[in-house]
Amino acid sequence: MSTETAAAAQVAAPPPAGWEEARSRVYAIGLAAALPAVDRALADADGHTLAEPLTTRTDLPAFPTSGVDGWAVRGDGPWRVVGRVLAGHTPDPLSDDGTTAEIATGAMVPEGTTAILRIEESTRPSDGLVAGTPRPGPEWREPGEEAYAGEELLPAGTPVDPAVIGLAASCGHDTLRVRRQPRAALLVFGDELLTAGPPGAGRVRDALGPTVPAWLRRYGCQVRPADVIGPVADTLPAHVAALRGALADADLVCTTGGTMHGPVDHLHPTLEALGADYVVNTVAVRPGFPMLLARLVGDDGRVRFVAGLPGNPQSAVVALVSLVAPLLAGLQGRPMPVLPQVTLAEPVPGRGDYTHLALVRVDRAAGTAHPVRHVGSAMLRGLAGADGFAVIGPGTGGEVGARVPVVPLPLTPGERSW
Incomplete structure (x- = not known):
């Protein structure tokens, strides 16, 4: 490509999507492709x-249920014992005043019962009659007390x-x-990556191959060890073959690195070769600007997605919380994640026209957020001690006392967010 052609391509490239706009866009397209019910x-x-919706098949409880161990009594005492009621059985009714049946917690209350006398508040003298004073108010749960059929x-x-x-x-x-849970795969790009041992001699350890699948599982995805592929050779044919193979089974393929246009960045040509359409191509956020999400429709009509995560580890996690999280919420038919608000206990700088996602530790009791150290886009130390990312909007700065949204880091599947 000539210098003039490259310059023209840069001019023609669309501006990056705003961070909030990108989240909304990927959620909507995920919801439109929501996975089938099983x-x-x-x-x-x-x-x-x-x-x-989850509905009840019966009243809850389905029958009057004793809340204590004691005596189901009818009328005034003392009472003559006529039976015993255990959980799991249908009792005979109490037909006469002055009668009682011993009853266990959770057992069905006999028809005709007017009160339940707690066992610890009863006496049974030598005449065999039960005596005591029932507490005011029923000691049993009524049918439908928790929910109606x-x-x-x-x-x-x-x-x-x-x-x-x-x-x-x-x-x-x-x-x-x-x-159905989304099936996900990961392609790790980069000949310079080591998959074992310490980094050195110009090669760095792959931190995203072990990391991204764990995050994806926390977002509700199925990721098998065989679904993590790489490092993929830095050639276009290798990228095309790897992505085509991963898309055969996966609903979502995440890739690491190669989202820019450097000499060995082959993701964009690979997406073009496979006929993908961009949903989002770069986001006005720091770190993580060169993230992307693309959509493909297979010959079988099934929609699949490719999330291009930047190669720097923290930037990749920013892409996960920014694009992958709302996409997966849509695919699973969940509501768009609502971001909790926190109060900044320390200042967090803005990033001009870009949204700044700043790693913070949250004091949940106080509702305050504190920025953490070691937060360069290639660093993971700060991430390991953080609870989420404070969202500092474009054109603003995070002053002490400001109320800002925070993107929580994902918890275990199904776990409620803080």
């Missing part, structure tokens, strides 16, 4: 996303975690209708 047994549903408890788009699984089981569900 049925999963409760034991296999953790980390998935509800594809339909058919009531919607959780909306579609709710991440499934152990609490949701337990609730579903209590409602009588054996399976849940959920979105």
Whole structure:
């Protein structure tokens, strides 16, 4: 390419997308390609996303349930013992005043019961009658006290975690209708990378090959060891072959490095060779500016995505939280992530016309954020001690006391954000 042609190409290139605009755009296109719904047994549903609302199959509880161990009594005492009620059984009714049945916590309350006397507050003299004073108010749970049959408890788009699984089981569900989890792969670009041992002699250790799959799993993806490929040779044919192969099974392929236009940056020509369309091509954010997201539609009509992460490790994580997180939320049918607000306890500089994502440690009790050290785009030390990225908008500075959004680092699949 001549100097004149290169200059013309730079002039013709579109400006980078604003950070908020890029997040909204990738979420919308992910939601439009939301993955199909499947049925999963409760034991296999953790980390998935509800594809339909969770409703109750019966009233909760389904029958009047004793909240204590004691005596189900009818009328005034003392009471004559006529039976015993254990959990899991349907009791005979108490038909006569002055009668009682011993009852266990969780057991069905007999019809005709007027009160439950706690076992520790009762006596049973030698005549065999039960005496005592029941507490005012019922000592049992009424049917529908927690929910009525058919009531919607959780909306579609709710991440499934152990609490949701337990609730579903209590409602009588054996399976849940959920979105299929996204399948993801990672291509590591760069002949200079080492995959074992210490760096040296001009070669650096690959930190993203082990890191990115772990982040993707925390966003709800399935990533197998065989889905991590590389380092891929720094040639265009090797890039095309690797990306084509990864797209055969994956809904999302992340790549590391090669997002610019250097002499061995082959990602853009590879996307062109495979007929990809850009959703976002560069974002006005620091660090991580040269991130991208592309979309491909296969011969089978299935939509697949390629997320180009910059090669510098912290920049790659910025791309993950900026583009990959909202994309995966859309693909799983989850709501767009809402960013919590924090108060800056120390100043954080702005980056001119670019959004600045600044690594911070958050004091959750105080609601304050403190910038961390060692935050160069090639560094990971600061990231290891951070809770997320404070968002300093374009044209602003982060003064002490300013309220700013923060992008939390992902937790385990299905875990609720702080």
